[in-house]
Amino acid sequence: MNPILMTNGHEGKFPVNDHPDRRTFMSQTLAGVATVAATQTASVSLARSPNDKIIVALIGCGGRGKHDAAIFQRTPNVELKYVCDVDQERSAAAAKSLNVPSSGIIQDMRQAFDDKSVDAVLITTPDHWHSLAAILACDAGKHVYVEKPISHNVREGRLLVDTSQRTKMLVQHGTQSRSTRMMTEAVRRLRDGIIGQVKIAKCWNVQKRSALGPGEDTSPPTGFDYDNWVGPATMIPYRTNRVHNRWTMWYHFGAGDMGNDGVHDLDYARWGLGVETHPSRISAHGGKYHFEDDTEFPDTQQVTFEYPDATSSINTKLLIYEQRLWSSNFPHNCDSGAEFYGDRGEMFLSRRGKIEVRGDRNVTVPIDIEPGVQDDVAHVLNFCESIRGNAQLNADAMTGHLSTSLCHLGNIATRMGRTLTFDPATEQIVGDVEANAFIRREYRDHWATPVSL
Secondary structure (H helix, E strand, C coil): CCCCCCCCCCECCECCCCCCCHHHHHHHHHCCCCHHHHHHHHHHCCCCCCCCCEEEEEECCCHHHHHHHHHHHHCCCEEEEEEECCEHHHHHHHHHHHCCCHHHEECCHHHHHHCCCCCEEEECCCHHHHHHHHHHHHHCCCEEEECCCCCCCHHHHHHHHHHHHHHCCCEEECCHHHHCHHHHHHHHHHHCCECECEEEEEEEEECECCCCCCCCECCCCCCECHHHHHCCECCCCCECCCCCCCHHHCCCCCCHHHHHCHHHHHHHHHHHHCCCCCCCEEEEEEECCCCCCCCCCCCEEEEEEEECCCCCHHHCEEEEEEEECECCCCHHHCCEEEEEEECCEEEEEECCCEEEEECHHHCECCCCCCCCCCCHHHHHHHHHHHHCCCCCCCCCHHHHHHHHHHHHHHHHHHHHCCCEEEECCCCEEECCHHHHHHHCCCECCCCCCCCCC
Protein backbone atom coordinates (compact mmCIF):
# COMPACT_ATOMS: atom_id res chain seq x y z
CA MET A 1 0.00 0.00 0.00
CA ASN A 2 1.35 3.39 -0.87
CA PRO A 3 1.92 5.21 2.42
CA ILE A 4 -0.16 8.26 1.59
CA LEU A 5 -3.33 6.33 0.75
CA MET A 6 -5.92 5.70 3.42
CA THR A 7 -8.27 2.72 3.55
CA ASN A 8 -11.33 4.47 5.00
CA GLY A 9 -14.38 2.90 3.36
CA HIS A 10 -12.30 0.43 1.36
CA GLU A 11 -11.53 -2.36 3.83
CA GLY A 12 -11.05 -5.63 1.97
CA LYS A 13 -9.99 -3.91 -1.27
CA PHE A 14 -6.60 -2.65 -0.17
CA PRO A 15 -4.05 -3.67 2.46
CA VAL A 16 -4.69 -2.06 5.83
CA ASN A 17 -2.09 0.55 6.74
CA ASP A 18 -0.25 0.30 10.04
CA HIS A 19 -1.13 3.89 10.93
CA PRO A 20 -4.77 3.98 12.11
CA ASP A 21 -4.68 7.67 13.04
CA ARG A 22 -5.44 9.39 9.72
CA ARG A 23 -4.73 12.89 10.95
CA THR A 24 -1.31 12.02 12.34
CA PHE A 25 -0.44 9.91 9.34
CA MET A 26 -1.38 12.50 6.72
CA SER A 27 0.46 15.19 8.66
CA GLN A 28 3.62 13.08 8.61
CA THR A 29 3.22 12.38 4.91
CA LEU A 30 2.85 16.01 3.94
CA ALA A 31 5.87 16.85 6.09
CA GLY A 32 7.89 14.65 3.78
CA VAL A 33 8.71 11.71 6.02
CA ALA A 34 7.04 8.97 3.98
CA THR A 35 10.00 6.65 3.42
CA VAL A 36 8.37 4.41 0.85
CA ALA A 37 7.22 7.36 -1.26
CA ALA A 38 10.71 8.80 -1.16
CA THR A 39 12.12 5.47 -2.36
CA GLN A 40 9.61 5.30 -5.20
CA THR A 41 10.35 8.89 -6.16
CA ALA A 42 14.07 8.23 -6.38
CA SER A 43 13.57 5.23 -8.64
CA VAL A 44 11.15 6.99 -10.99
CA SER A 45 13.32 10.09 -11.25
CA LEU A 46 16.35 8.24 -12.64
CA ALA A 47 17.41 9.16 -16.16
CA ARG A 48 15.44 7.21 -18.75
CA SER A 49 16.09 6.19 -22.30
CA PRO A 50 14.09 8.12 -24.93
CA ASN A 51 12.69 4.74 -25.96
CA ASP A 52 11.49 3.80 -22.47
CA LYS A 53 7.77 3.13 -22.39
CA ILE A 54 5.75 5.42 -20.12
CA ILE A 55 2.76 3.76 -18.45
CA VAL A 56 -0.15 6.13 -17.80
CA ALA A 57 -3.43 6.01 -15.87
CA LEU A 58 -6.39 8.23 -16.70
CA ILE A 59 -8.28 9.59 -13.66
CA GLY A 60 -11.60 11.07 -14.75
CA CYS A 61 -13.31 9.80 -17.90
CA GLY A 62 -15.28 12.79 -19.13
CA GLY A 63 -14.89 14.37 -22.54
CA ARG A 64 -11.66 16.17 -21.76
CA GLY A 65 -10.20 13.08 -20.15
CA LYS A 66 -10.83 10.96 -23.22
CA HIS A 67 -9.45 13.71 -25.46
CA ASP A 68 -6.21 13.97 -23.49
CA ALA A 69 -5.85 10.21 -23.05
CA ALA A 70 -6.13 9.68 -26.80
CA ILE A 71 -3.24 12.10 -27.31
CA PHE A 72 -1.15 10.18 -24.79
CA GLN A 73 -1.91 6.98 -26.67
CA ARG A 74 -0.74 8.52 -29.95
CA THR A 75 2.50 9.70 -28.34
CA PRO A 76 5.39 7.31 -29.11
CA ASN A 77 6.20 4.74 -26.41
CA VAL A 78 3.27 5.58 -24.15
CA GLU A 79 0.77 3.02 -22.90
CA LEU A 80 -2.58 3.78 -21.26
CA LYS A 81 -3.03 1.04 -18.66
CA TYR A 82 -5.99 2.27 -16.60
CA VAL A 83 -9.14 4.30 -16.99
CA CYS A 84 -10.61 5.35 -13.65
CA ASP A 85 -13.91 6.99 -12.83
CA VAL A 86 -16.37 6.82 -9.95
CA ASP A 87 -19.09 6.45 -12.60
CA GLN A 88 -18.93 2.90 -13.96
CA GLU A 89 -20.81 3.86 -17.11
CA ARG A 90 -18.25 6.55 -17.93
CA SER A 91 -15.21 4.39 -17.28
CA ALA A 92 -16.66 1.59 -19.43
CA ALA A 93 -17.35 4.03 -22.28
CA ALA A 94 -13.82 5.43 -22.01
CA ALA A 95 -12.29 1.95 -22.04
CA LYS A 96 -14.22 1.11 -25.17
CA SER A 97 -13.26 4.28 -27.04
CA LEU A 98 -9.62 4.04 -25.94
CA ASN A 99 -9.28 0.26 -26.42
CA VAL A 100 -8.36 -0.38 -22.80
CA PRO A 101 -9.13 -3.97 -21.66
CA SER A 102 -11.68 -4.58 -18.92
CA SER A 103 -8.83 -5.38 -16.50
CA GLY A 104 -7.82 -1.72 -16.81
CA ILE A 105 -11.19 -0.34 -15.73
CA ILE A 106 -11.04 0.85 -12.11
CA GLN A 107 -13.26 2.96 -9.88
CA ASP A 108 -10.73 3.98 -7.22
CA MET A 109 -7.69 6.04 -8.23
CA ARG A 110 -5.61 4.50 -5.44
CA GLN A 111 -5.43 1.25 -7.36
CA ALA A 112 -3.45 3.05 -10.08
CA PHE A 113 -1.31 4.82 -7.49
CA ASP A 114 -0.44 1.48 -5.90
CA ASP A 115 0.67 -0.06 -9.20
CA LYS A 116 4.44 0.37 -9.36
CA SER A 117 4.43 -0.06 -13.13
CA VAL A 118 2.48 3.21 -13.56
CA ASP A 119 4.82 6.13 -14.28
CA ALA A 120 2.33 8.97 -14.64
CA VAL A 121 -1.31 9.87 -14.13
CA LEU A 122 -3.56 12.11 -16.18
CA ILE A 123 -6.01 13.92 -13.89
CA THR A 124 -9.16 15.22 -15.59
CA THR A 125 -11.58 15.05 -12.67
CA PRO A 126 -13.82 17.91 -11.51
CA ASP A 127 -11.84 20.88 -10.19
CA HIS A 128 -12.19 20.11 -6.50
CA TRP A 129 -10.18 16.90 -6.98
CA HIS A 130 -7.35 18.32 -9.13
CA SER A 131 -4.78 19.31 -6.51
CA LEU A 132 -5.64 16.60 -4.01
CA ALA A 133 -5.47 13.76 -6.52
CA ALA A 134 -2.20 15.22 -7.84
CA ILE A 135 -0.76 15.40 -4.31
CA LEU A 136 -1.68 11.76 -3.71
CA ALA A 137 -0.13 10.78 -7.04
CA CYS A 138 3.13 12.64 -6.37
CA ASP A 139 3.45 11.03 -2.97
CA ALA A 140 2.91 7.66 -4.64
CA GLY A 141 5.85 8.34 -6.94
CA LYS A 142 3.85 9.25 -10.05
CA HIS A 143 4.39 12.16 -12.39
CA VAL A 144 1.22 14.17 -13.03
CA TYR A 145 -0.45 15.84 -15.98
CA VAL A 146 -3.35 17.75 -14.40
CA GLU A 147 -5.94 19.63 -16.36
CA LYS A 148 -6.80 23.23 -15.63
CA PRO A 149 -7.48 24.76 -13.20
CA ILE A 150 -4.68 23.25 -11.13
CA SER A 151 -6.60 23.81 -7.90
CA HIS A 152 -9.96 24.59 -6.34
CA ASN A 153 -8.45 27.29 -4.10
CA VAL A 154 -5.16 29.07 -3.49
CA ARG A 155 -4.11 26.91 -0.53
CA GLU A 156 -4.49 23.66 -2.49
CA GLY A 157 -2.34 25.02 -5.29
CA ARG A 158 0.42 25.94 -2.89
CA LEU A 159 0.36 22.48 -1.31
CA LEU A 160 0.70 20.87 -4.74
CA VAL A 161 3.67 23.08 -5.61
CA ASP A 162 5.33 22.13 -2.32
CA THR A 163 4.56 18.43 -2.83
CA SER A 164 5.98 18.42 -6.36
CA GLN A 165 9.18 20.03 -5.11
CA ARG A 166 9.47 17.71 -2.11
CA THR A 167 8.86 14.47 -4.02
CA LYS A 168 10.67 15.63 -7.18
CA MET A 169 7.69 14.44 -9.20
CA LEU A 170 6.91 16.42 -12.36
CA VAL A 171 3.55 18.21 -12.54
CA GLN A 172 2.42 19.59 -15.91
CA HIS A 173 -0.57 21.95 -15.90
CA GLY A 174 -3.06 21.77 -18.76
CA THR A 175 -2.49 25.29 -20.10
CA GLN A 176 -1.41 24.07 -23.51
CA SER A 177 -0.49 27.48 -24.90
CA ARG A 178 2.82 27.09 -23.06
CA SER A 179 3.79 24.41 -25.60
CA THR A 180 2.36 26.16 -28.67
CA ARG A 181 5.12 27.36 -30.99
CA MET A 182 3.34 30.54 -32.07
CA MET A 183 2.75 31.57 -28.46
CA THR A 184 6.31 30.78 -27.39
CA GLU A 185 7.77 32.80 -30.25
CA ALA A 186 5.36 35.71 -29.65
CA VAL A 187 6.35 35.92 -25.99
CA ARG A 188 10.01 35.85 -26.99
CA ARG A 189 9.41 38.84 -29.27
CA LEU A 190 7.69 40.66 -26.41
CA ARG A 191 10.74 40.01 -24.24
CA ASP A 192 12.95 41.32 -27.04
CA GLY A 193 11.01 44.60 -26.98
CA ILE A 194 8.97 44.44 -30.17
CA ILE A 195 6.43 46.83 -28.58
CA GLY A 196 8.79 48.34 -26.01
CA GLN A 197 8.23 47.86 -22.30
CA VAL A 198 5.03 45.87 -21.78
CA LYS A 199 2.98 47.62 -19.12
CA ILE A 200 -0.58 46.30 -19.55
CA ALA A 201 -2.12 43.05 -20.74
CA LYS A 202 -5.86 42.70 -21.31
CA CYS A 203 -7.40 39.30 -21.97
CA TRP A 204 -10.93 38.09 -22.49
CA ASN A 205 -13.14 35.03 -22.33
CA VAL A 206 -16.26 35.82 -24.32
CA GLN A 207 -18.70 33.16 -25.49
CA LYS A 208 -22.41 32.55 -25.78
CA ARG A 209 -23.44 29.83 -23.34
CA SER A 210 -26.95 28.62 -22.64
CA ALA A 211 -28.80 28.70 -19.36
CA LEU A 212 -28.54 25.61 -17.17
CA GLY A 213 -31.74 23.60 -17.18
CA PRO A 214 -33.64 22.97 -13.95
CA GLY A 215 -32.45 20.20 -11.65
CA GLU A 216 -33.55 18.38 -8.55
CA ASP A 217 -31.90 16.74 -5.57
CA THR A 218 -32.23 12.97 -5.91
CA SER A 219 -30.44 9.76 -5.04
CA PRO A 220 -27.35 9.08 -7.20
CA PRO A 221 -27.85 6.62 -10.07
CA THR A 222 -26.76 3.00 -9.76
CA GLY A 223 -23.08 2.49 -10.51
CA PHE A 224 -22.11 6.02 -9.49
CA ASP A 225 -20.03 6.42 -6.32
CA TYR A 226 -21.21 9.88 -5.36
CA ASP A 227 -19.50 9.75 -1.98
CA ASN A 228 -16.08 9.59 -3.63
CA TRP A 229 -17.12 11.98 -6.40
CA VAL A 230 -17.64 14.57 -3.65
CA GLY A 231 -14.46 13.23 -2.05
CA PRO A 232 -12.83 15.55 0.47
CA ALA A 233 -15.33 18.38 -0.08
CA THR A 234 -18.12 18.69 2.44
CA MET A 235 -21.15 16.63 1.46
CA ILE A 236 -24.07 18.21 -0.36
CA PRO A 237 -26.96 16.39 -2.07
CA TYR A 238 -26.63 14.82 -5.50
CA ARG A 239 -28.32 17.14 -7.99
CA THR A 240 -29.30 16.15 -11.50
CA ASN A 241 -28.04 19.33 -13.19
CA ARG A 242 -24.78 19.58 -11.27
CA VAL A 243 -22.87 16.30 -11.58
CA HIS A 244 -21.39 15.75 -15.08
CA ASN A 245 -23.07 18.99 -16.09
CA ARG A 246 -21.52 22.40 -15.49
CA TRP A 247 -20.16 21.59 -12.03
CA THR A 248 -17.55 24.23 -12.87
CA MET A 249 -20.18 26.89 -12.12
CA TRP A 250 -20.88 25.77 -8.54
CA TYR A 251 -18.82 27.16 -5.66
CA HIS A 252 -18.55 23.74 -4.06
CA PHE A 253 -16.84 21.97 -6.94
CA GLY A 254 -15.58 24.44 -9.53
CA ALA A 255 -13.76 27.72 -10.13
CA GLY A 256 -16.33 29.31 -12.44
CA ASP A 257 -15.71 29.98 -16.08
CA MET A 258 -12.77 32.11 -15.05
CA GLY A 259 -11.14 28.85 -13.93
CA ASN A 260 -12.63 26.78 -16.73
CA ASP A 261 -11.78 28.73 -19.90
CA GLY A 262 -10.51 32.05 -18.59
CA VAL A 263 -7.45 30.46 -17.02
CA HIS A 264 -6.04 29.87 -20.53
CA ASP A 265 -6.33 33.56 -21.39
CA LEU A 266 -5.01 34.69 -18.02
CA ASP A 267 -2.08 32.31 -18.32
CA TYR A 268 -0.73 33.56 -21.63
CA ALA A 269 -1.59 37.16 -20.74
CA ARG A 270 0.46 36.84 -17.54
CA TRP A 271 3.22 35.11 -19.52
CA GLY A 272 3.41 37.89 -22.09
CA LEU A 273 3.21 40.58 -19.40
CA GLY A 274 6.29 39.04 -17.83
CA VAL A 275 5.15 38.74 -14.21
CA GLU A 276 6.31 35.70 -12.22
CA THR A 277 4.64 36.39 -8.88
CA HIS A 278 1.15 36.96 -7.50
CA PRO A 279 -0.53 40.36 -7.86
CA SER A 280 -0.71 42.64 -4.85
CA ARG A 281 -4.08 44.26 -5.50
CA ILE A 282 -7.21 42.87 -7.12
CA SER A 283 -10.37 44.78 -7.96
CA ALA A 284 -13.46 43.39 -9.66
CA HIS A 285 -17.04 43.96 -10.68
CA GLY A 286 -19.52 41.45 -11.99
CA GLY A 287 -22.11 38.84 -11.16
CA LYS A 288 -24.94 36.94 -12.75
CA TYR A 289 -26.19 39.67 -15.06
CA HIS A 290 -27.80 37.46 -17.69
CA PHE A 291 -28.68 33.90 -16.67
CA GLU A 292 -31.40 33.11 -14.16
CA ASP A 293 -30.51 29.53 -13.30
CA ASP A 294 -29.01 27.44 -10.50
CA THR A 295 -25.36 28.21 -11.26
CA GLU A 296 -23.48 30.34 -8.75
CA PHE A 297 -20.40 31.83 -10.41
CA PRO A 298 -20.63 35.07 -12.45
CA ASP A 299 -21.54 35.14 -16.11
CA THR A 300 -20.07 38.66 -16.30
CA GLN A 301 -16.75 39.86 -14.84
CA GLN A 302 -14.24 42.69 -15.13
CA VAL A 303 -11.16 42.06 -13.00
CA THR A 304 -7.95 44.06 -12.68
CA PHE A 305 -4.74 42.71 -11.14
CA GLU A 306 -1.98 45.11 -10.12
CA TYR A 307 1.67 44.08 -9.96
CA PRO A 308 3.70 46.82 -8.26
CA ASP A 309 7.48 46.97 -8.61
CA ALA A 310 9.53 47.26 -5.43
CA THR A 311 11.99 49.68 -7.01
CA SER A 312 9.75 52.17 -8.83
CA SER A 313 6.05 52.85 -9.35
CA ILE A 314 6.67 53.45 -13.05
CA ASN A 315 7.35 49.72 -13.40
CA THR A 316 3.92 48.73 -12.06
CA LYS A 317 2.03 46.42 -14.42
CA LEU A 318 -1.69 45.72 -14.90
CA LEU A 319 -3.45 42.55 -16.03
CA ILE A 320 -7.12 42.97 -16.99
CA TYR A 321 -9.64 40.16 -17.48
CA GLU A 322 -13.03 40.44 -19.17
CA GLN A 323 -15.72 37.75 -19.20
CA ARG A 324 -19.10 37.67 -20.94
CA LEU A 325 -20.82 34.31 -21.23
CA TRP A 326 -23.85 35.63 -23.11
CA SER A 327 -22.28 37.25 -26.17
CA SER A 328 -20.95 36.30 -29.59
CA ASN A 329 -19.32 39.70 -30.13
CA PHE A 330 -15.68 39.80 -29.13
CA PRO A 331 -12.51 41.81 -29.86
CA HIS A 332 -10.61 40.95 -33.05
CA ASN A 333 -13.45 38.54 -33.92
CA CYS A 334 -11.86 36.10 -31.45
CA ASP A 335 -13.51 34.61 -28.36
CA SER A 336 -10.18 34.03 -26.57
CA GLY A 337 -7.38 36.52 -26.79
CA ALA A 338 -5.06 39.04 -25.20
CA GLU A 339 -3.79 42.48 -26.08
CA PHE A 340 -0.38 43.60 -24.82
CA TYR A 341 0.32 47.32 -24.57
CA GLY A 342 3.90 48.53 -24.55
CA ASP A 343 5.29 52.04 -24.64
CA ARG A 344 6.07 51.57 -28.35
CA GLY A 345 3.18 49.49 -29.64
CA GLU A 346 0.60 46.76 -29.20
CA MET A 347 0.37 43.00 -29.80
CA PHE A 348 -2.81 40.97 -30.18
CA LEU A 349 -2.35 37.27 -29.52
CA SER A 350 -4.80 34.38 -29.37
CA ARG A 351 -4.50 30.66 -28.76
CA ARG A 352 -6.93 30.36 -31.66
CA GLY A 353 -3.93 30.95 -33.93
CA LYS A 354 -3.98 34.71 -34.43
CA ILE A 355 -1.30 37.37 -33.98
CA GLU A 356 -1.06 41.04 -34.96
CA VAL A 357 1.53 43.68 -34.05
CA ARG A 358 1.20 47.44 -34.35
CA GLY A 359 3.75 50.11 -33.60
CA ASP A 360 3.29 53.74 -32.60
CA ARG A 361 0.10 55.32 -33.96
CA ASN A 362 -1.20 51.86 -34.90
CA VAL A 363 1.20 51.35 -37.80
CA THR A 364 1.15 47.66 -38.76
CA VAL A 365 4.39 45.85 -37.99
CA PRO A 366 5.09 42.80 -40.22
CA ILE A 367 5.87 39.71 -38.15
CA ASP A 368 7.30 36.43 -39.42
CA ILE A 369 5.61 34.12 -36.91
CA GLU A 370 3.59 31.29 -38.37
CA PRO A 371 0.09 31.26 -36.85
CA GLY A 372 -0.88 28.10 -34.99
CA VAL A 373 -3.70 27.07 -32.68
CA GLN A 374 -3.30 25.73 -29.16
CA ASP A 375 -1.08 22.65 -29.45
CA ASP A 376 -2.38 19.96 -27.08
CA VAL A 377 -0.19 17.30 -28.73
CA ALA A 378 3.03 19.25 -28.12
CA HIS A 379 2.08 19.78 -24.49
CA VAL A 380 1.67 16.05 -23.86
CA LEU A 381 4.91 15.34 -25.72
CA ASN A 382 6.72 17.93 -23.60
CA PHE A 383 5.47 16.18 -20.45
CA CYS A 384 6.59 12.76 -21.66
CA GLU A 385 10.00 14.00 -22.81
CA SER A 386 10.46 15.74 -19.46
CA ILE A 387 9.82 12.42 -17.68
CA ARG A 388 12.54 10.89 -19.88
CA GLY A 389 14.92 13.73 -18.97
CA ASN A 390 15.03 15.18 -22.48
CA ALA A 391 13.12 18.41 -21.81
CA GLN A 392 11.94 20.80 -19.13
CA LEU A 393 8.27 21.22 -18.34
CA ASN A 394 6.60 24.11 -20.10
CA ALA A 395 3.85 24.53 -17.47
CA ASP A 396 5.07 23.21 -14.14
CA ALA A 397 3.15 23.30 -10.86
CA MET A 398 4.31 26.80 -9.96
CA THR A 399 3.34 28.16 -13.37
CA GLY A 400 -0.10 26.60 -12.98
CA HIS A 401 -0.44 27.87 -9.42
CA LEU A 402 0.34 31.48 -10.32
CA SER A 403 -2.13 31.53 -13.23
CA THR A 404 -4.90 29.59 -11.47
CA SER A 405 -4.62 31.77 -8.36
CA LEU A 406 -5.63 34.70 -10.55
CA CYS A 407 -8.94 32.93 -11.13
CA HIS A 408 -9.47 32.33 -7.42
CA LEU A 409 -8.55 35.88 -6.44
CA GLY A 410 -10.67 37.35 -9.22
CA ASN A 411 -13.64 35.26 -8.16
CA ILE A 412 -13.20 36.27 -4.52
CA ALA A 413 -12.98 39.97 -5.40
CA THR A 414 -16.09 39.66 -7.58
CA ARG A 415 -17.96 37.82 -4.83
CA MET A 416 -16.94 40.34 -2.16
CA GLY A 417 -17.53 43.36 -4.39
CA ARG A 418 -14.45 45.14 -3.10
CA THR A 419 -10.76 45.59 -3.76
CA LEU A 420 -8.44 43.04 -2.17
CA THR A 421 -4.87 43.50 -0.96
CA PHE A 422 -2.86 40.30 -1.37
CA ASP A 423 0.51 39.40 0.10
CA PRO A 424 2.36 37.35 -2.56
CA ALA A 425 4.83 35.99 0.00
CA THR A 426 2.30 34.61 2.51
CA GLU A 427 -0.48 34.07 -0.07
CA GLN A 428 -2.99 35.73 2.24
CA ILE A 429 -5.54 38.49 1.69
CA VAL A 430 -4.53 41.29 4.01
CA GLY A 431 -6.95 43.15 6.30
CA ASP A 432 -10.10 41.29 5.16
CA VAL A 433 -10.92 38.25 7.27
CA GLU A 434 -14.12 37.52 5.34
CA ALA A 435 -12.40 37.46 1.96
CA ASN A 436 -9.35 35.62 3.26
CA ALA A 437 -11.56 32.72 4.36
CA PHE A 438 -11.92 31.80 0.66
CA ILE A 439 -8.16 31.25 0.27
CA ARG A 440 -8.90 27.73 1.47
CA ARG A 441 -12.06 25.69 1.96
CA GLU A 442 -13.73 23.45 4.52
CA TYR A 443 -13.11 19.71 4.13
CA ARG A 444 -14.73 16.61 5.50
CA ASP A 445 -12.92 13.60 6.90
CA HIS A 446 -12.08 11.61 3.78
CA TRP A 447 -9.14 9.45 2.72
CA ALA A 448 -7.86 12.20 0.43
CA THR A 449 -7.92 15.04 2.97
CA PRO A 450 -4.47 16.21 4.09
CA VAL A 451 -4.58 17.73 7.57
CA SER A 452 -2.43 20.65 6.35
CA LEU A 453 -5.37 21.95 4.34
